[in-house]
Amino acid sequence: MRPIFIIVDSQSVVITPQPFPVNPGQLILQGTALSCIRQDRVLFEQLNVSVQAGELVQIAGKNGAGKSSLLRILAGLAQPDDGQLGYQQHSLSDVAAEYAANLCYIGHQSGIHEQLTALENISFWRAASEVDQADDFALLAKLGLAGLEDIPCRMLSAGQQRRVSLARLWFTRRQLWILDEPFTALDQSAINMLQQHFVEHLQQGGAIVITTHQALSVSFPHQTTLELAYRW
Numbered sequence: 001m002r003p004i005f006i007i008v009d010s011q012s013v014v015i016t017p018q019p020f021p022v023n024p025g026q027l028i029l030q031g032t033a034l035s036c037i038r039q040d041r042v043l044f045e046q047l048n049v050s051v052q053a054g055e056l057v058q059i060a061g062k063n064g065a066g067k068s069s070l071l072r073i074l075a076g077l078a079q080p081d082d083g084q085l086g087y088q089q090h091s092l093s094d095v096a097a098e099y100a101a102n103l104c105y106i107g108h109q110s111g112i113h114e115q116l117t118a119l120e121n122i123s124f125w126r127a128a129s130e131v132d133q134a135d136d137f138a139l140l141a142k143l144g145l146a147g148l149e150d151i152p153c154r155m156l157s158a159g160q161q162r163r164v165s166l167a168r169l170w171f172t173r174r175q176l177w178i179l180d181e182p183f184t185a186l187d188q189s190a191i192n193m194l195q196q197h198f199v200e201h202l203q204q205g206g207a208i209v210i211t212t213h214q215a216l217s218v219s220f221p222h223q224t225t226l227e228l229a230y231r232w
């Protein structure tokens with residue numbers, strides 16, 4: 001089992017992920033014979049999923065096929081009705097804390113606090129991610145939010161809020177990113193920038209699982225598509 005480092009302060013216990021890179025092609029996450037039933041409908045069964053270092057896995061399928069449900073299971077936020085999950089060759093339940101410390105999950109919801117400014121949201125995530133201070137103004141400018149750093153996020157447009165939400169991907173050290181519809185509300189330039197950032201993360205040994213209804217405009221070196229059929 002990989003070691004973890006525990007930092008204790010007066011308020012909290014934080015498990016810091018061991019920095020990667022790891023070996024390209026190393027198996028990170030594996031789902032075997034997964035089933036998911038919602039409202040008496042079998043969304044999927046006997047489903048196998050694997051994610052390797054350097055790989056982008058796209059979960060595709062029609063509305064309601066079960067993509068978000070699968071992502072929540074892979075993120076450890078929901079239990080499969082059947083099947084097993086493994087993280088780096090261990091049962092996920094045995095290494096749940098380590099897995100959570102190495103995972104960045106961004107769901108449908110932006111996850112931002114709308115009463116806080118973009119700068120305050122980023123500051124919060126930095127504290128939770130145990131990363132050093134950096135130039136948050138520069139990051140927000142890179143994300144097209146220059147001049148909007150100090151207003152409450154509820155006053156930003158949907159696409160601008162999404163950009164704030166995704167800012168954490170520029171400073172997280174977590175290896176596995178699970179992203180549900182990350183391109184929603186983004187304009188083409190932001191989509192291109194995000195996809196370029198995906199490439200950099202994958203080149204460093206990261207791994208990404210995404211759902212998107214949009215075609216990916218970048219050709220990723222190691223890309224897999226898993227199509228979920230809509231089942232009645």
Ligand SMILES: Nc1ncnc2c1ncn2[C@@H]1O[C@H](COP(=O)(O)OP(=O)(O)OP(=O)(O)O)[C@@H](O)[C@H]1O
Pocket residue numbers: 038039043061062063064065066067068069070
């Ligand atoms: N917690 C839940 N309780 C009951 N039903 C649920 C729950 N979560 C999802 N469902 C149902 O499961 C089905 C699949 O939902 P899911 O969000 O996984 O689909 P999706 O493929 O991500 O769809 P979309 O492309 O529209 O985002 C839907 O019919 C939904 O109503």
